[in-house]
Amino acid sequence: MNRHPSGRNGSTTAPEALDLGGLAFESLENRPSKVTLQDMGRPLAPGAGVGAWLESLPPLLGAASLKRLALAIARAHEHTPPRRIACAIGGHVIKTGCGPYLIDWINRGILTSLALNGAAAIHDLELAIAGKTSEDVGARLLNGQFGFARETSDLFASACDRASRSRNGLGQALGEVVIEHGGPGLEHSVLVAAARKTIPLTVHVAIGADIVHMNPDLDGAALGRATLDDFRLFTNEVAGLAGGVWLNIGSAVVMPEVFLKAVSIVRNLGRPLDGLTAANLDFDQKYRGMLNVLERPGAHGIALTGHHEILIPLLHAAVADRLGQAP
Secondary structure: OOOOOEOOOOOEOOOOOOOHHHOOOOOOOOOOOOOOHHHOOOOOOOOOOHHHHHHHOOOOHHHHHHHHHHHHHHHHHHOOOOOOEEEEEOHHHHHOOOHHHHHHHHHOOOOOEEEEEHHHHHHHHHHHHHOOOOOOHHHHHHOOOOOOOHHHHHHHHHHHHHHHHHOOOHHHHHHHHHHHHOOOOHHHOHHHHHHHHOOOEEEEOOOOOOHHHHOOOOOHHHHHHHHHHHHHHHHHHHOOOOOOEEEEEOOOOHHHHHHHHHHHHHHHOOOOOOOOEEEEEEOOOOHHHHHHHHHOOOOEEEEEEOOHHHHHHHHHHHHHHHHOOOO
């Protein structure tokens, strides 16, 4: 059967050409446009301050998101009483040298709680006690030495035992053991800063994912009890985030999943999260960060994409400018 729009010989018929003479044009003056001259960036003269730099940015896309997030943090902090501003971080935040910006927020009372995945806690611990962290994984894996730093594993195991006995959580125990051990990097440790300020500090462990889990002296029951206690403390903090700010920085999987489960508990108990601003800052925007942080909780979501060592200092400077704080 001939299925072609054709004659008897089966040849196809060319479509009728469109008459372009009938196209309807409109005046550019009347056409709606998304970008105007008012949206142009303004190059700065030498010596301009942070505030002038922020105002010089084009009010579009990422620059607009940076300003919105800085404003949300400043407003939450200045509210009477202050709203909660909670932050979760992954290991690269510490490895890229960004801990001091969070420490400044902790010391100024801007951050009201801090949550870390296992990698962030381990890198921070090593910086505190030894002044260095991060291995060349490929080379050390080949010679069988990756992840076998004695002090790191022993202090982590000790913190788990302490937390299991005290039931105060793994984060607090890690802060305590690091302070007691001492080292050249205490002033650069978010664990130490949070412990000294006595803000809620939680560590959320995916068993088997961290180098310290290779230690045969680590008590699995103590580890599980300690990090579960932290999850419950974390959930209590999430329950108070109405009108506040949730920052997920550099954790693509663990912390977005932990946050989602805490939000589910909070919703199940009928606690409101109205007015929450949730932000996801990372090298790129992954599935869990986008959905579990920005969309599913029902918050006002802000995504900032880029390198931690650029984004976090920029956000810190923008917040300081909004609050009128000196460095």
